[in-house]
């Protein structure tokens with residue numbers, strides 16, 4: 001009887017003596033690679049196991065699309081990557097060969113244990129070993145001391161789970177799509193290997209590009225990049241409005257460029273920006289970038305990054321199936337890294353649903369919370385800029401130190417709102433979804449969804465502004481009658497991250513989520529013409 005190779009390598013309990021016969025079948029190098037592949041499959045999560053059991057028909061369809069192209073999006077396909085083995089079999093003679101194989105199995109076991117400990121699930125062939133610690137960056141990958149020093153100065157003692165696995169994947173030249181909870185250090189997971197791969201500043205043009213869905217996030221990522229690159233002479237540039245109006249960007253001296261897709265597209269199209277030397281491309285918040293409206297711009301940028309040895313990666317806290325399927329078909333031999341369960345909220349956030357009855361009820365509940373228990377800084381999300389202005393007006397009446405951010409404000413005003421909140425000058429920041437993704441406000445104690453989010457992903461990203469980097473946080477979501485059909489969707493996210501939900505909510509039928517932005521009564525208690 002053929003034994004399932006997965007069975008052979010079931011983690012640390014493998015009994016080599018008992019299965020010596022099976023063992024002998026795995027002699028040559030080709031099989032060694034198969035085994036490494038299989039062992040990585042072993043570590044897949046329950047979610048991935050579910051995928052393995054999808055009906056054959058579905059799987060067949062996937063297989064077909066994996067070899068074909070996605071309509072209007074075929075640009076990722078040209079990439080080459082050099083598969084890298086974690087354990088090199090150095091010995092060539094028979095004894096040495098055996099010794100090498102033994103060491104390889106031991107390493108596979110160690111990798112499996114480490115991944116299990118940190119809840120890391122991988123799939124793809126020949127997955128590099130996760131990092132034990134940051135020191136391994138030097139011993140295994142010859143990381144320069146400036147970077148290790150900067151990591152230490154930022155107070156990072158241990159790599160986070162996504163950093164443990166995604167960094168070696170990218171350093172091995174493999175493409176990667178990664179999904180890890182909000183606030184779990186994804187930025188370092190892609191910036192660190194990027195700095196290591198680029199090695200030093202060069203005059204050869206743009207060599208790395210990071211795409212972010214919003215200007216605020218692009219600015220934040222630029223700052224983080226610069227902090228990590230301190231002591232090296234990399235030119236790290238943010239694609240600002242001023243830069244994009246420069247008539248000729250063909251000679252821009254820049255190693256790393258961080259931009260939103262729209263600005264970068266303009267720069268390529270109208271300002272002769274040349275991305276043909278880009279070796280490293282990151283799509284941060286990739287599911288947002290793949291949303292309708294942005295996908296054309298992404299396609300344009302990715303095509304412009306025509307270097308055949310480019311390494312591309314996708315990072316997000318939410319990775320819907322359609323983005324994953326797209327990524328599967330367009331990336332070359334990519335490794336998938338998932339921390340925890342896909343599309344769940346960070347477990348360090350205490351989540352609560354509050355029935356507010358009406359719009360009036362929400363304002364009352366908010367005022368009451370401020371009076372009784374709310375511990376600033378607090379971030380409040382509403383569904384539109386009009387409502388942000390209205391709520392800001394109301395909180396001003398209560399003398400609460402609040403600021404507001406929405407798309408009607410100038411870039412400077414938006415930056416000031418974020419900076420004031422960061423610096424503690426304001427305690428409450430009222431926002432639309434413009435800052436729901438990626439923004440890292442370290443000490444946010446509570447996120448209030450004043451208006452119910454319009455999707456599960458929006459919920460996960462919004463509440464993920466608190467409970468970051470292992471800190472605890474709180475999230476309160478107000479709902480009214482209008483929101484009840486969608487309650488169950490949020491409740492599912494809550495239970496998946498360990499929060500309790502009343503049983504009547506779990507008994508509601510799940511509604512297929514359309515963008516849920518009902519027309520809501522005005523928040524304002526002031527006459528209309530007095531609202532700023």
Ligand SMILES: Nc1ncnc2c1ncn2[C@@H]1O[C@H](COP(=O)(O)OP(=O)(O)OP(=O)(O)O)[C@@H](O)[C@H]1O
Nearest residue numbers: 156158159160182183184185186187317438440469
């Ligand atoms: N190894 C580490 N140890 C401790 N803190 C870390 C480590 N790596 C990153 N951080 C900190 O964790 C916080 C969150 O990191 P980051 O913004 O990269 O999260 P993220 O996973 O990208 O979140 P989001 O999905 O919301 O964009 C930051 O304040 C960062 O400085």
